Amino acid sequence: MLAKFIHFITRTENRISVSSSVLAIISGLLFGLIIMIITNPLESIPAFFTIIFSGFTDIGRVLEIATPIILTGLSVGFAFKTGLFNIGAAGQLMVGAIAAIYVGVEWTFLPSSIHWLIALLAAGVAGAFWGAIPGFLKAYRNVHEVVATIMMNYIGLYFVSYMVEYRLYDLENARSLTVKESAIIPYYGLDKLFGRGDVNFGFIISLISVLIIFIILSKTTFGYQLKAVGYNKDASKYAGINEKNGIVLAMVISGLLAGLAGATIFLTGVSGRHLETTEVLVSEGFDGIPVALIGLSHPFGILFSALFIGLLEQGGFYMQGFNFAPEIIDIITSSIIYFSALVILFKGFIVKLYKKNNMKDVKG
Amino acid sequence: MEVFYFILQQMMYFSIPLLVVALGGMFSERSGIVNIALEGIMLIGAFVGVVTIYLVQDRLSASLYASISHGQLVLIYGLITAGMTGALFSVFHAYASVNMKADQVISGTALNLFAPAAAIFLARSFAFTNYTQQVSFNRRQFLIKKIPILGDIPFIGDILFQKAFITTFIGLLILIIASILVYKTRFGLRLRSCGEHPQASDAAGINVHKIRYIGVIISGFLGGVGGLVLIVSTQTEFxxxxxxxxxxxxxxxxxxxxQPKKILQASLFFGLMKTIASSYSxxxxxxxxxxxxxxxKMIPxxxxxxxxxxxxxxxxxxxxxxxxxDVGKR
Structure with missing residues (x-):
């Protein structure tokens, strides 16, 4: 596996896109630094280094933040590979979350050893269903998936708000009921291993998902067909691939991943996070977009960029102490994405650098 | 009957911003650039517009402008800055998608993520917002209770000229100008040709890059204006x-x-759905x-x-x- 990974990195073509991504990250960070210097010069430098380095002392927290966004990043990235832009991860996540909470609260007849697992699966199924609708509309009704997934976000949001308010309401705390003890995702000692933070088996689930998606995309005919649909819909149809089924299936898998993300956030105890009736989409759903874009939609890239964004967001927690709004993190990530859209600029620069180095080698 | 008029008046509050922004999107997409950044452009335009309104509303001497309604002038200042900001912001999208040949969806997404972060970040560094992210403004100064004479016309008067905002008329004016611009002028023809077959347009001597820049910038301007129109007619704070x-x-x-005419119909339809969602009670x-x-709330x-x-x-x-x-493509 590692050898494969190293081989991947060392192929020149991949090396160029990875290094242009790294350049985009550096440019985004510098842009953020400039904004910070302009708004508050005195505290800007220490605050900036806090953003970058504070996460290393809080690995547990970083992994806790990264767990759901690895999954939503995979969700968005997987759809990208099929040529679909799934902005609906947020809605799929919330619908998944409410399904998990419903099973976790109501299905007490389940044996306690598998209760959490069934709740997790319910989240995946609900998310998959929520993804299937825009997939179906795209494949058979030609509805643009960006518009359809956004509409599904809002429909899901209000559905979840209804479910919380009328079916699963914890009146005392004005939020969703806490799931039964047996439905909480187990820790298996991970929380102790990584110190502060709430790392549970969900993190392992997200790592397994990375591997599975990697295998699907690069080792199976199915994955190859999906990618072919993404590259050229008409050509793949000509080659005998059922491109309509491909689109629906890609959205189903994409929704499933986002649904699982919902379960990893909300299958927790009393002190964990709960759904509220405030009618705001859960932000981890949208975080999947930058994660996938920075990770170049490659499963390993997504893992890396989710950890990177986890690191930045953990740093963002300390920004109040420096009189900076934590939104500086979002400014940094959005500018990284903008810079990564300017691949041509960076690629040209890197290719020039390569040629220069190679020339040196020849001369030397 | 009063309920009927109420629904239609409410509908205008939602339909006009949709109309203006969708017309903006039309200019961009007709030139060949998908502008998914409209959300972010609306937001940043609305933000600057609301801040302008906040800063201007108490400084304009009421007596000086007694001839024109004070509130309307404040609003027009806001609309201009909102539009200018939207136009400026959209240049980033134009640069990425025209010069850098970037994936237009990725560039648009970057702007969509940037806009709310920037608005909150800036709002929190202003003293007049008490360092919170909300920017409040006096909405009542903008509402026109009834326009003399026109407001007495049966039916139309009730819908358009009573309890209306000046933005309604500006929106309809934009619709007329946009229709003429797209269908009756040389620029419109060039714009449409760039969105259909840029290589052919290029061969005919049209500067595709320039037309696309203009298309995106118009969409940015209208997006910004539409953002402020939305906030002013449906919210009390930003x-x-x-x-x-x-x-x-x-x-x-x-x-x-x-198409402009069908966009008007579509925005009226969505406005009606939104009205049901917001004022069913x-x-x-x-x-x-x-x-x-x-x-x-799900209905729209x-x-x-x-x-x-x-x-x-x-x-x-x-x-x-x-x-x-791609110039080399046929």
Whole structure:
């Protein structure tokens, strides 16, 4: 596996896109630094280094933040590979979350050893269903998936708000009921291993998902067909691939991943996070977009960029102490994405650098 | 009857911003650039517009401008800065998608993520917002109770000229100008040709890059204006969100088949759906049904999906929209 990974990195073509991504990250960070210097010069430098380095002392927290966004990043990235832009991860996540909470609260007849697992699966199924609708509309009704997934976000949001308010309401705390003890995702000692933070088996689930998606995309005919649909819909149809089924299936898998993300956030105890009736989409759903874009939609890239964004967001927690709004993190990530859209600029620069180095080698 | 007028007046508050923004999107997509950044452009435009209103509303000497209604002048200042900001912001999208041949969806997404973060970040560094993200403004100064004479016209007077905002007329004016610009001028013809077949336009001596820049910048201007129109006519303070209206406007654009007249119809339809969602409690026959509020709030989005499911199959957008313009391609 590692050898494969190293081989991947060392192929020149991949090396160029990875290094242009790294350049985009550096440019985004510098842009953020400039904004910070302009708004508050005195505290800007220490605050900036806090953003970058504070996460290393809080690995547990970083992994806790990264767990759901690895999954939503995979969700968005997987759809990208099929040529679909799934902005609906947020809605799929919330619908998944409410399904998990419903099973976790109501299905007490389940044996306690598998209760959490069934709740997790319910989240995946609900998310998959929520993804299937825009997939179906795209494949058979030609509805643009960006518009359809956004509409599904809002429909899901209000559905979840209804479910919380009328079916699963914890009146005392004005939020969703806490799931039964047996439905909480187990820790298996991970929380102790990584110190502060709430790392549970969900993190392992997200790592397994990375591997599975990697295998699907690069080792199976199915994955190859999906990618072919993404590259050229008409050509793949000509080659005998059922491109309509491909689109629906890609959205189903994409929704499933986002649904699982919902379960990893909300299958927790009393002190964990709960759904509220405030009618705001859960932000981890949208975080999947930058994660996938920075990770170049490659499963390993997504893992890396989710950890990177986890690191930045953990740093963002300390920004109040420096009189900076934590939104500086979002400014940094959005500018990284903008810079990564300017691949041509960076690629040209890197290719020039390569040629220069190679020339040196020849001369030397 | 009063309920009927109430619904239609409310409908205008929602329809006009959608109309303006969707028309903006039309200019961009007709030139061949998909502008998914409309949401972010609306937001940043609304933010600067609201800040302008806040700063200007107490400084303009009321006596000096006694001839024109004070509130309307404040609003016009806000609309101008909102539009200018939107136009400026959209240049980033134009640069990425025209010069850098970037993926237009990625560039648009970057702007969409940047806008709310920037608005909150800036609002929190202002003293006059008490370092919070909300920017409040005096909405009542903008509402026109009744325009003399015109307001007395039966039916039309009730809908358009009573309890209206000046933005309603500006929106309709933009519609007329946009229709003329797209269909009756040389620029319009060039714009449309760039969105259909840029290589052919280039061969005919049209500067495709320039036309696309103009298309995107117009969409930025109208996006910014539409953002402020939305906030002024439906909110009492700005809270760093335009609640997905940019994306709704994209749906309106598709439903309206990239044509001004149909965009107007589509935005009226969505405005009506939005009215049901937001003021069902004041509409007697909806109130009796006693459904949970979430049900009504879902309606506009379900209606969008249903409508798109039935209209999208046959609809063809500008052929080259979203495609990177490659001079060597035929």
């Amino acid at each position: 809270n760093a969100t335009v609640s997905g209206y940019g994306f709704l406007a994209l749906a309106v654009l598709i439903f309206g088949q990239w 004041s509409i007697p026959f909806l109130q009796i049904l006693n459904f949970p509020s979430q049900f009504y 989005f379900i209606a969008t999906l249903v409508v798109l499911a039935f209209t999208s199959v046959s609809v063809q957008g500008p052929k080259a929209a979203g495609e990177i313009y």
